[in-house]
Amino acid sequence: MQKGFDQLTYYEMLDIRPDAAPFEVRHAYNAALSMYQPGALASYSFFSEEERQEILSLIETAYRTLISDQARREYDEELIRRGELDVRPEAPPPPKKTAPCFDISRAPVVKAVFNPLPDYRDRIRQSELIGGILAKGELRGADLKQIRTELGVAVEQIAKETKIRRDHLLNMEEDRIARLPATVFLKGFVKSYLKCLCVEPVEELSARYMKTVSSRSPS
Amino acid sequence: MAHLWPIGGGKGGSGKSFLTSSLGRLSAELGKKTLVIDLDLGSANLHTLVGVPYPQKGLSDFIRKKISRLEDAVVETPQANLFLISGAHDNFDIANLPYEQKIKTLRAITKLKYERILLDLGAGTSFNTLDFFLISQNGIFITTPEPTSVENVYRLIRAIYFRRIRYCFNASQFKALESETDRQFGNGAMNKPIYMMKMIAKTDVEKYRQLQEEFGAYRFKLVINQVRKHDNTALGLQMSRMMERHLGLHVEFAGNVAYDDHVHDAICQQVCFLERYSYTKTAGDLREVGKQVVHATGRQLMLHYM
Numbered sequence: 326m327q328k329g330f331d332q333l334t335y336y337e338m339l340d341i342r343p344d345a346a347p348f349e350v351r352h353a354y355n356a357a358l359s360m361y362q363p364g365a366l367a368s369y370s371f372f373s374e375e376e377r378q379e380i381l382s383l384i385e386t387a388y389r390t391l392i393s394d395q396a397r398r399e400y401d402e403e404l405i406r407r408g409e410l411d412v413r414p415e416a417p418p419p420p421k422k423t424a425p426c427f428d429i430s431r432a433p434v435v436k437a438v439f440n441p442l443p444d445y446r447d448r449i450r451q452s453e454l455i456g457g458i459l460a461k462g463e464l465r466g467a468d469l470k471q472i473r474t475e476l477g478v479a480v481e482q483i484a485k486e487t488k489i490r491r492d493h494l495l496n497m498e499e500d501r502i503a504r505l506p507a508t509v510f511l512k513g514f515v516k517s518y519l520k521c522l523c524v525e526p527v528e529e530l531s532a533r534y535m536k537t538v539s540s541r542s543p544s
Numbered sequence: 545m546a547h548l549w550p551i552g553g554g555k556g557g558s559g560k561s562f563l564t565s566s567l568g569r570l571s572a573e574l575g576k577k578t579l580v581i582d583l584d585l586g587s588a589n590l591h592t593l594v595g596v597p598y599p600q601k602g603l604s605d606f607i608r609k610k611i612s613r614l615e616d617a618v619v620e621t622p623q624a625n626l627f628l629i630s631g632a633h634d635n636f637d638i639a640n641l642p643y644e645q646k647i648k649t650l651r652a653i654t655k656l657k658y659e660r661i662l663l664d665l666g667a668g669t670s671f672n673t674l675d676f677f678l679i680s681q682n683g684i685f686i687t688t689p690e691p692t693s694v695e696n697v698y699r700l701i702r703a704i705y706f707r708r709i710r711y712c713f714n715a716s717q718f719k720a721l722e723s724e725t726d727r728q729f730g731n732g733a734m735n736k737p738i739y740m741m742k743m744i745a746k747t748d749v750e751k752y753r754q755l756q757e758e759f760g761a762y763r764f765k766l767v768i769n770q771v772r773k774h775d776n777t778a779l780g781l782q783m784s785r786m787m788e789r790h791l792g793l794h795v796e797f798a799g800n801v802a803y804d805d806h807v808h809d810a811i812c813q814q815v816c817f818l819e820r821y822s823y824t825k826t827a828g829d830l831r832e833v834g835k836q837v838v839h840a841t842g843r844q845l846m847l848h849y850m
């Protein structure tokens with residue numbers, strides 16, 4: 326029988342072999358997102374909203390597990406225990422690293438639908454609204470959204486540019502605190518978001534955002 | 545026995561008739577005796593695309609019993625080796641074709657003495673459209689890279705899946721199966737066909753195996769038409785992956801066909817696009833798709849369940 330998606334191993338979900346290198350994991354993850362993301366044409370009308378969310382969160386877990394050395398090792402051990410993965414022969418010593426001659430980008434060949442975003446710095450300097458937001462002591466998701474709309478940028482554009490999933494971006498912008506990803510990811514996300522809109526200084530603002538989020542989370 | 549390729553899917557306007565006529569012509573050029581049949585009875589226009597503006601007879605004459613043998617409804621086209629059964633003069637929808645008429649037509653089609661037969665099906669998912677699609681395992685789905693068209697292809701595929709399951713049961717069994725599936729997996733689940741198969745796996749292993757085998761034997765193809773410069777060229781592969789993975793259906797991506805305004809020009813001038821604009825990318829794409837299609841490997845006829 327066709328296995329349900331939730332019964333696949335993380336390797337099967339991302340459609341990679343158990344010995345895939347980290348760059349292959351990353352590539353496969355991006356490929357999966359381009360198929361299953363809300364708005365992806367290939368899966369348009371294929372799932373109900375809940376089915377899609379479930380698949381996306383499985384893909385997210387699969388990616389996070391397989392991209393982390395530690396988590397992947399533990400997961401492999403679990404698979405071996407369940408008999409779903411053959412014990413891997415002792416890995417040969419890693420070949421001596423040669424210095425790369427070319428900076429080959431491993432980014433997946435996702436066709437950019439939007440042009441790369443322009444430099445917004447001048448417009449940000451001239452905008453009273455954005456100036457006001459940046460002068461405040463806290464920085465919420467709603468503020469990010471205001472900056473974005475002031476600059477006339479679509480969420481989809483940010484998603485393309487930063488490779489952050491659209492629903493993550495929306496959760497951030499709508500301040501759905503409970504649905505935000507783990508702190509380590511969130512920090513990276515907000516930095517990419519700010520960078521992509523040329524909102525500076527990134528370090529300081531992302532720290533401010535993180536502080537705002539943690540002060541509002543229930544813990 | 546003839547090789548049969550039903551062509552369906554997408555929306556009206558996605559290019560079914562254009563693809564049918566183009567593939568028909570390519571096949572005829574190879575010296576194969578080829579027949580194209582217009583089954584889009586409500587909005588027949590295949591005759592126009594193969595250069596027969598005023599067909600003297602057609603399918604309606606067979607259905608209305610003015611012609612008793614289907615082969616007598618065939619007309620020639622200007623292209624050597626290319627023949628047509630027109631759907632013009634029919635002001636009823638294929639959806640309304642009575643059951644006996646349909647079976648009679650299906651049987652007659654499979655008995656025609658041609659090397660290759662292409663069926664131009666209308667949009668929509670009426671039982672009759674589904675049955676004509678299931679006449680062979682080599683059905684070709686066509687879609688444009690637009691949500692509306694993709695949605696229609698997925699809808700058609702699900703409908704075909706259901707229809708095939710339906711053949712295995714009598715009406716009351718099927719009804720029971722359906723409501724039990726709803727009860728267990730929730731109503732309105734998009735992947736209901738899969739859930740239904742899960743139910744069958746539990747209740748009737750023999751039927752389940754038979755269906756698995758049947759679904760596994762399909763050699764459907766998918767063509768993405770009217771692809772423009774900025775469209776995602778990976779769409780076809782991704783859709784094929786989706787159907788394989790989530791429906792267990794093998795639908796091979798047969799290629800992208802570029803959008804080209806000359807298609808419109810050719811149709812308006814009533815000339816054959818492949819001939820007049822043979823140097824265009826679109827014409828090259830069609831020839832590629834043509835090569836893909838003729839290598840079909842599935843069993844041809846599956847009328848045994850009717």
Ligand SMILES: Nc1ncnc2c1ncn2[C@@H]1O[C@H](COP(=O)(O)OP(=O)(O)O)[C@@H](O)[C@H]1O
Nearest residue numbers: 556557558559560561562770802803804807808
């Ligand atoms: N590859 C293409 N490039 C440009 N236009 C196309 C292409 N394919 C189809 N068309 C246009 O779409 C119209 C509808 O095509 P048609 O084959 O009649 O669709 P269908 O039979 O699916 O309703 C044609 O008249 C033609 O102008």
Ligand SMILES: [Mg+2]
Nearest residue numbers: 560561584589
């Ligand atoms: Mg048509």
